[in-house]
Amino acid sequence: MKITGDQNLIKKMNKTIVLDEVVNHKMISRAEISEKTGLNKGTVSTLVNELLENHLVYEAGPGKSSGGRKPVMLLFNKQAGYAIGIDLGVNYILSMITDLSGNIIVQQKSSLHSLSTDDVIFTLIESIHNLIQKAPKSSYGIIGIGIGVPGIVNDKGTILHAPNLGWRDVQLKQILFEEFKVPIVIDNEANAGALGEKEYGIGKNIKNIIYISAGIGIGTGMILTNEIYRGYSGYAGELGHMTIEASGEQCSCGNTGCWELYASEKALLNQNQSFSHDEHKLQQYVQQASQGDQQVIEKFNKVGTYLGIGVSNIINTFNPELIIVGGRLSTAEPWMKDTLLSTVEKRALTYHRQTTKIIFSDLGTKSAALGAASLAISSFFAEHEELI
Ligand SMILES: [Zn+2]
Known part of the structure; x- marks a missing residue:
């Protein structure tokens, strides 16, 4: 049977629904997913197998039985990859590695003693290299870097104006992509902070x-x-x-x-x-x-x-x-x-x-860095359609 574009789209949507169920529950069985989503058991089973193959979900020991055979429980593999989240402040850089559920694995802070673009970017690149070295091994490695900056950012990741840094037209996304060759997301730090609070706070x-x-x-x-x-x-x-x-x-x-x-x-x-x-x-x-x-x-x-x-x-x-x-x-x-x-x-x-x-x-002063990490995580799932 030829699979049409529509069928592919529906399959992808269903897989996202299944993954969301696993992400939103500590543990869940295939039968429970089927019950909660209304998808039939066969469909759930096929989609879960693909998520297992892609290391996004894993199986844990049997859960509670409601009478019959004990079901195998599914968990989100939040350690399938790691994100880097950064809050670029006016006098500091707070940077962290998080897993795919926003748990902080490593966190570090550097002070900025000069606001010149070259000096700040040098410190920023140094902090990112330092974090990458500390990242645990995983299937997907560093899936992306999100940065919250105190200024106006366009859709190409260029900082158009950061009045408190005295910066104009800094192509931050391009500079960092050339250095690290992983997806880079740049947003205003207050947007990142709002997202950090919404996702994890x-x-x-x-x-x-x-x-x-x-x-x-x-x-x-x-x-x-x-x-x-x-x-x-x-x-x-x-x-x-x-x-x-x-x-x-x-x-x-x-x-x-x-x-x-x-x-x-x-x-x-x-x-x-x-x-x-x-x-x-x-x-x-x-x-x-x-x-x-x-x-x-x-x-x-x-x-x-x-x-x-x-x-x-x-x-x-x-x-x-x-x-x-x-x-x-x-x-x-x-x-x-x-x-x-x-x-x-x-x-x-x-x-x-x-x-x-x-x-x-x-979340204290961590909201923007956490939100920046969540931007990197969402863009990883959005750009890797083959995984979900
Ligand atoms: Zn003003």
């Missing part, structure tokens, strides 16, 4: 999430009805540059009075210093605040108030289910949360704020 099973990445600047990743909202040209989410002070300070983007000038690390640091020298300043402030230093606590309180002003605008605009405050600044939660929440209480529209939860990230 407090955003699981929530459809409308606004993720605020508060670090040296502010980026936002918007998940609207389960998808990252990218806008017409793909550059949506620059809420850090919404104007909140009409005659405010000059921002590196060209505007004045941008939100990030008042509600990010920028508001805490000496504006005349290069940000790259301030990597430890935030940690120092957090330590001082935890020792009861009133001056520092007031600084954080004020940043919390300004965060609340932006969050109120976001609540009124998007009516999201969840707002997650992440990024390095989220480590100062104890001294920002109250002023943030009371500002929202005062400023956001009543009906809107009643239904919105505001939570600080529980």
Whole structure:
């Protein structure tokens, strides 16, 4: 019998459904997959055999019997390959290896002492080589590298503009592909952070999430009805540059009075210093605040108030289910949360704020790197149609 394109498509869709069932359950039998998906047992069996051949699924010992022969249980082989996820910050690079379920296997951090493109890319390449050496052996090896960057990225993986790094038109995807010859995915770090929270953090099973990445600047990743909202040209989410002070300070983007000038690390640091020298300043402030230093606590309180002003605008605009405050600044939660929440209480529209939860990230500073790894994993499955 000749297999038509349609039949191939249906088979592929069914195989994806079967794989999803295995991924979403710790263990599952062929009969249970058939029951849950409505696919007949023969089809499930054929598709599972192909997934077994491709090492994406493996069989474990017999499960619980409901009377007859004990069924063989199937598990997702999350160690079939490994992804690299990177958060390229303004003064650090956080990089990690994860398995195909987003479990962190190795994690490392490098400080950046210069923001020149050559220096940062040198450090980035060095960190990736270092991780690759530490990756466990697997069927598919390193399946891809995902990177979250603090700037606007086009669909070719070129960083068009990263104001806080002072970069324009850096062909990062091409540079890294030439070095590593594995698939490279580049996205804005706030989008990556939003995905990290949705896949592996407090955003699981929530459809409308606004993720605020508060670090040296502010980026936002918007998940609207389960998808990252990218806008017409793909550059949506620059809420850090919404104007909140009409005659405010000059921002590196060209505007004045941008939100990030008042509600990010920028508001805490000496504006005349290069940000790259301030990597430890935030940690120092957090330590001082935890020792009861009133001056520092007031600084954080004020940043919390300004965060609340932006969050109120976001609540009124998007009516999201969840707002997650992440990024390095989220480590100062104890001294920002109250002023943030009371500002929202005062400023956001009543009906809107009643239904919105505001939570600080529980992945801490790892959301963007984890989300970047998840981008590499999704693109691996999307590009290897023969496997699934
Ligand atoms: Zn700006």
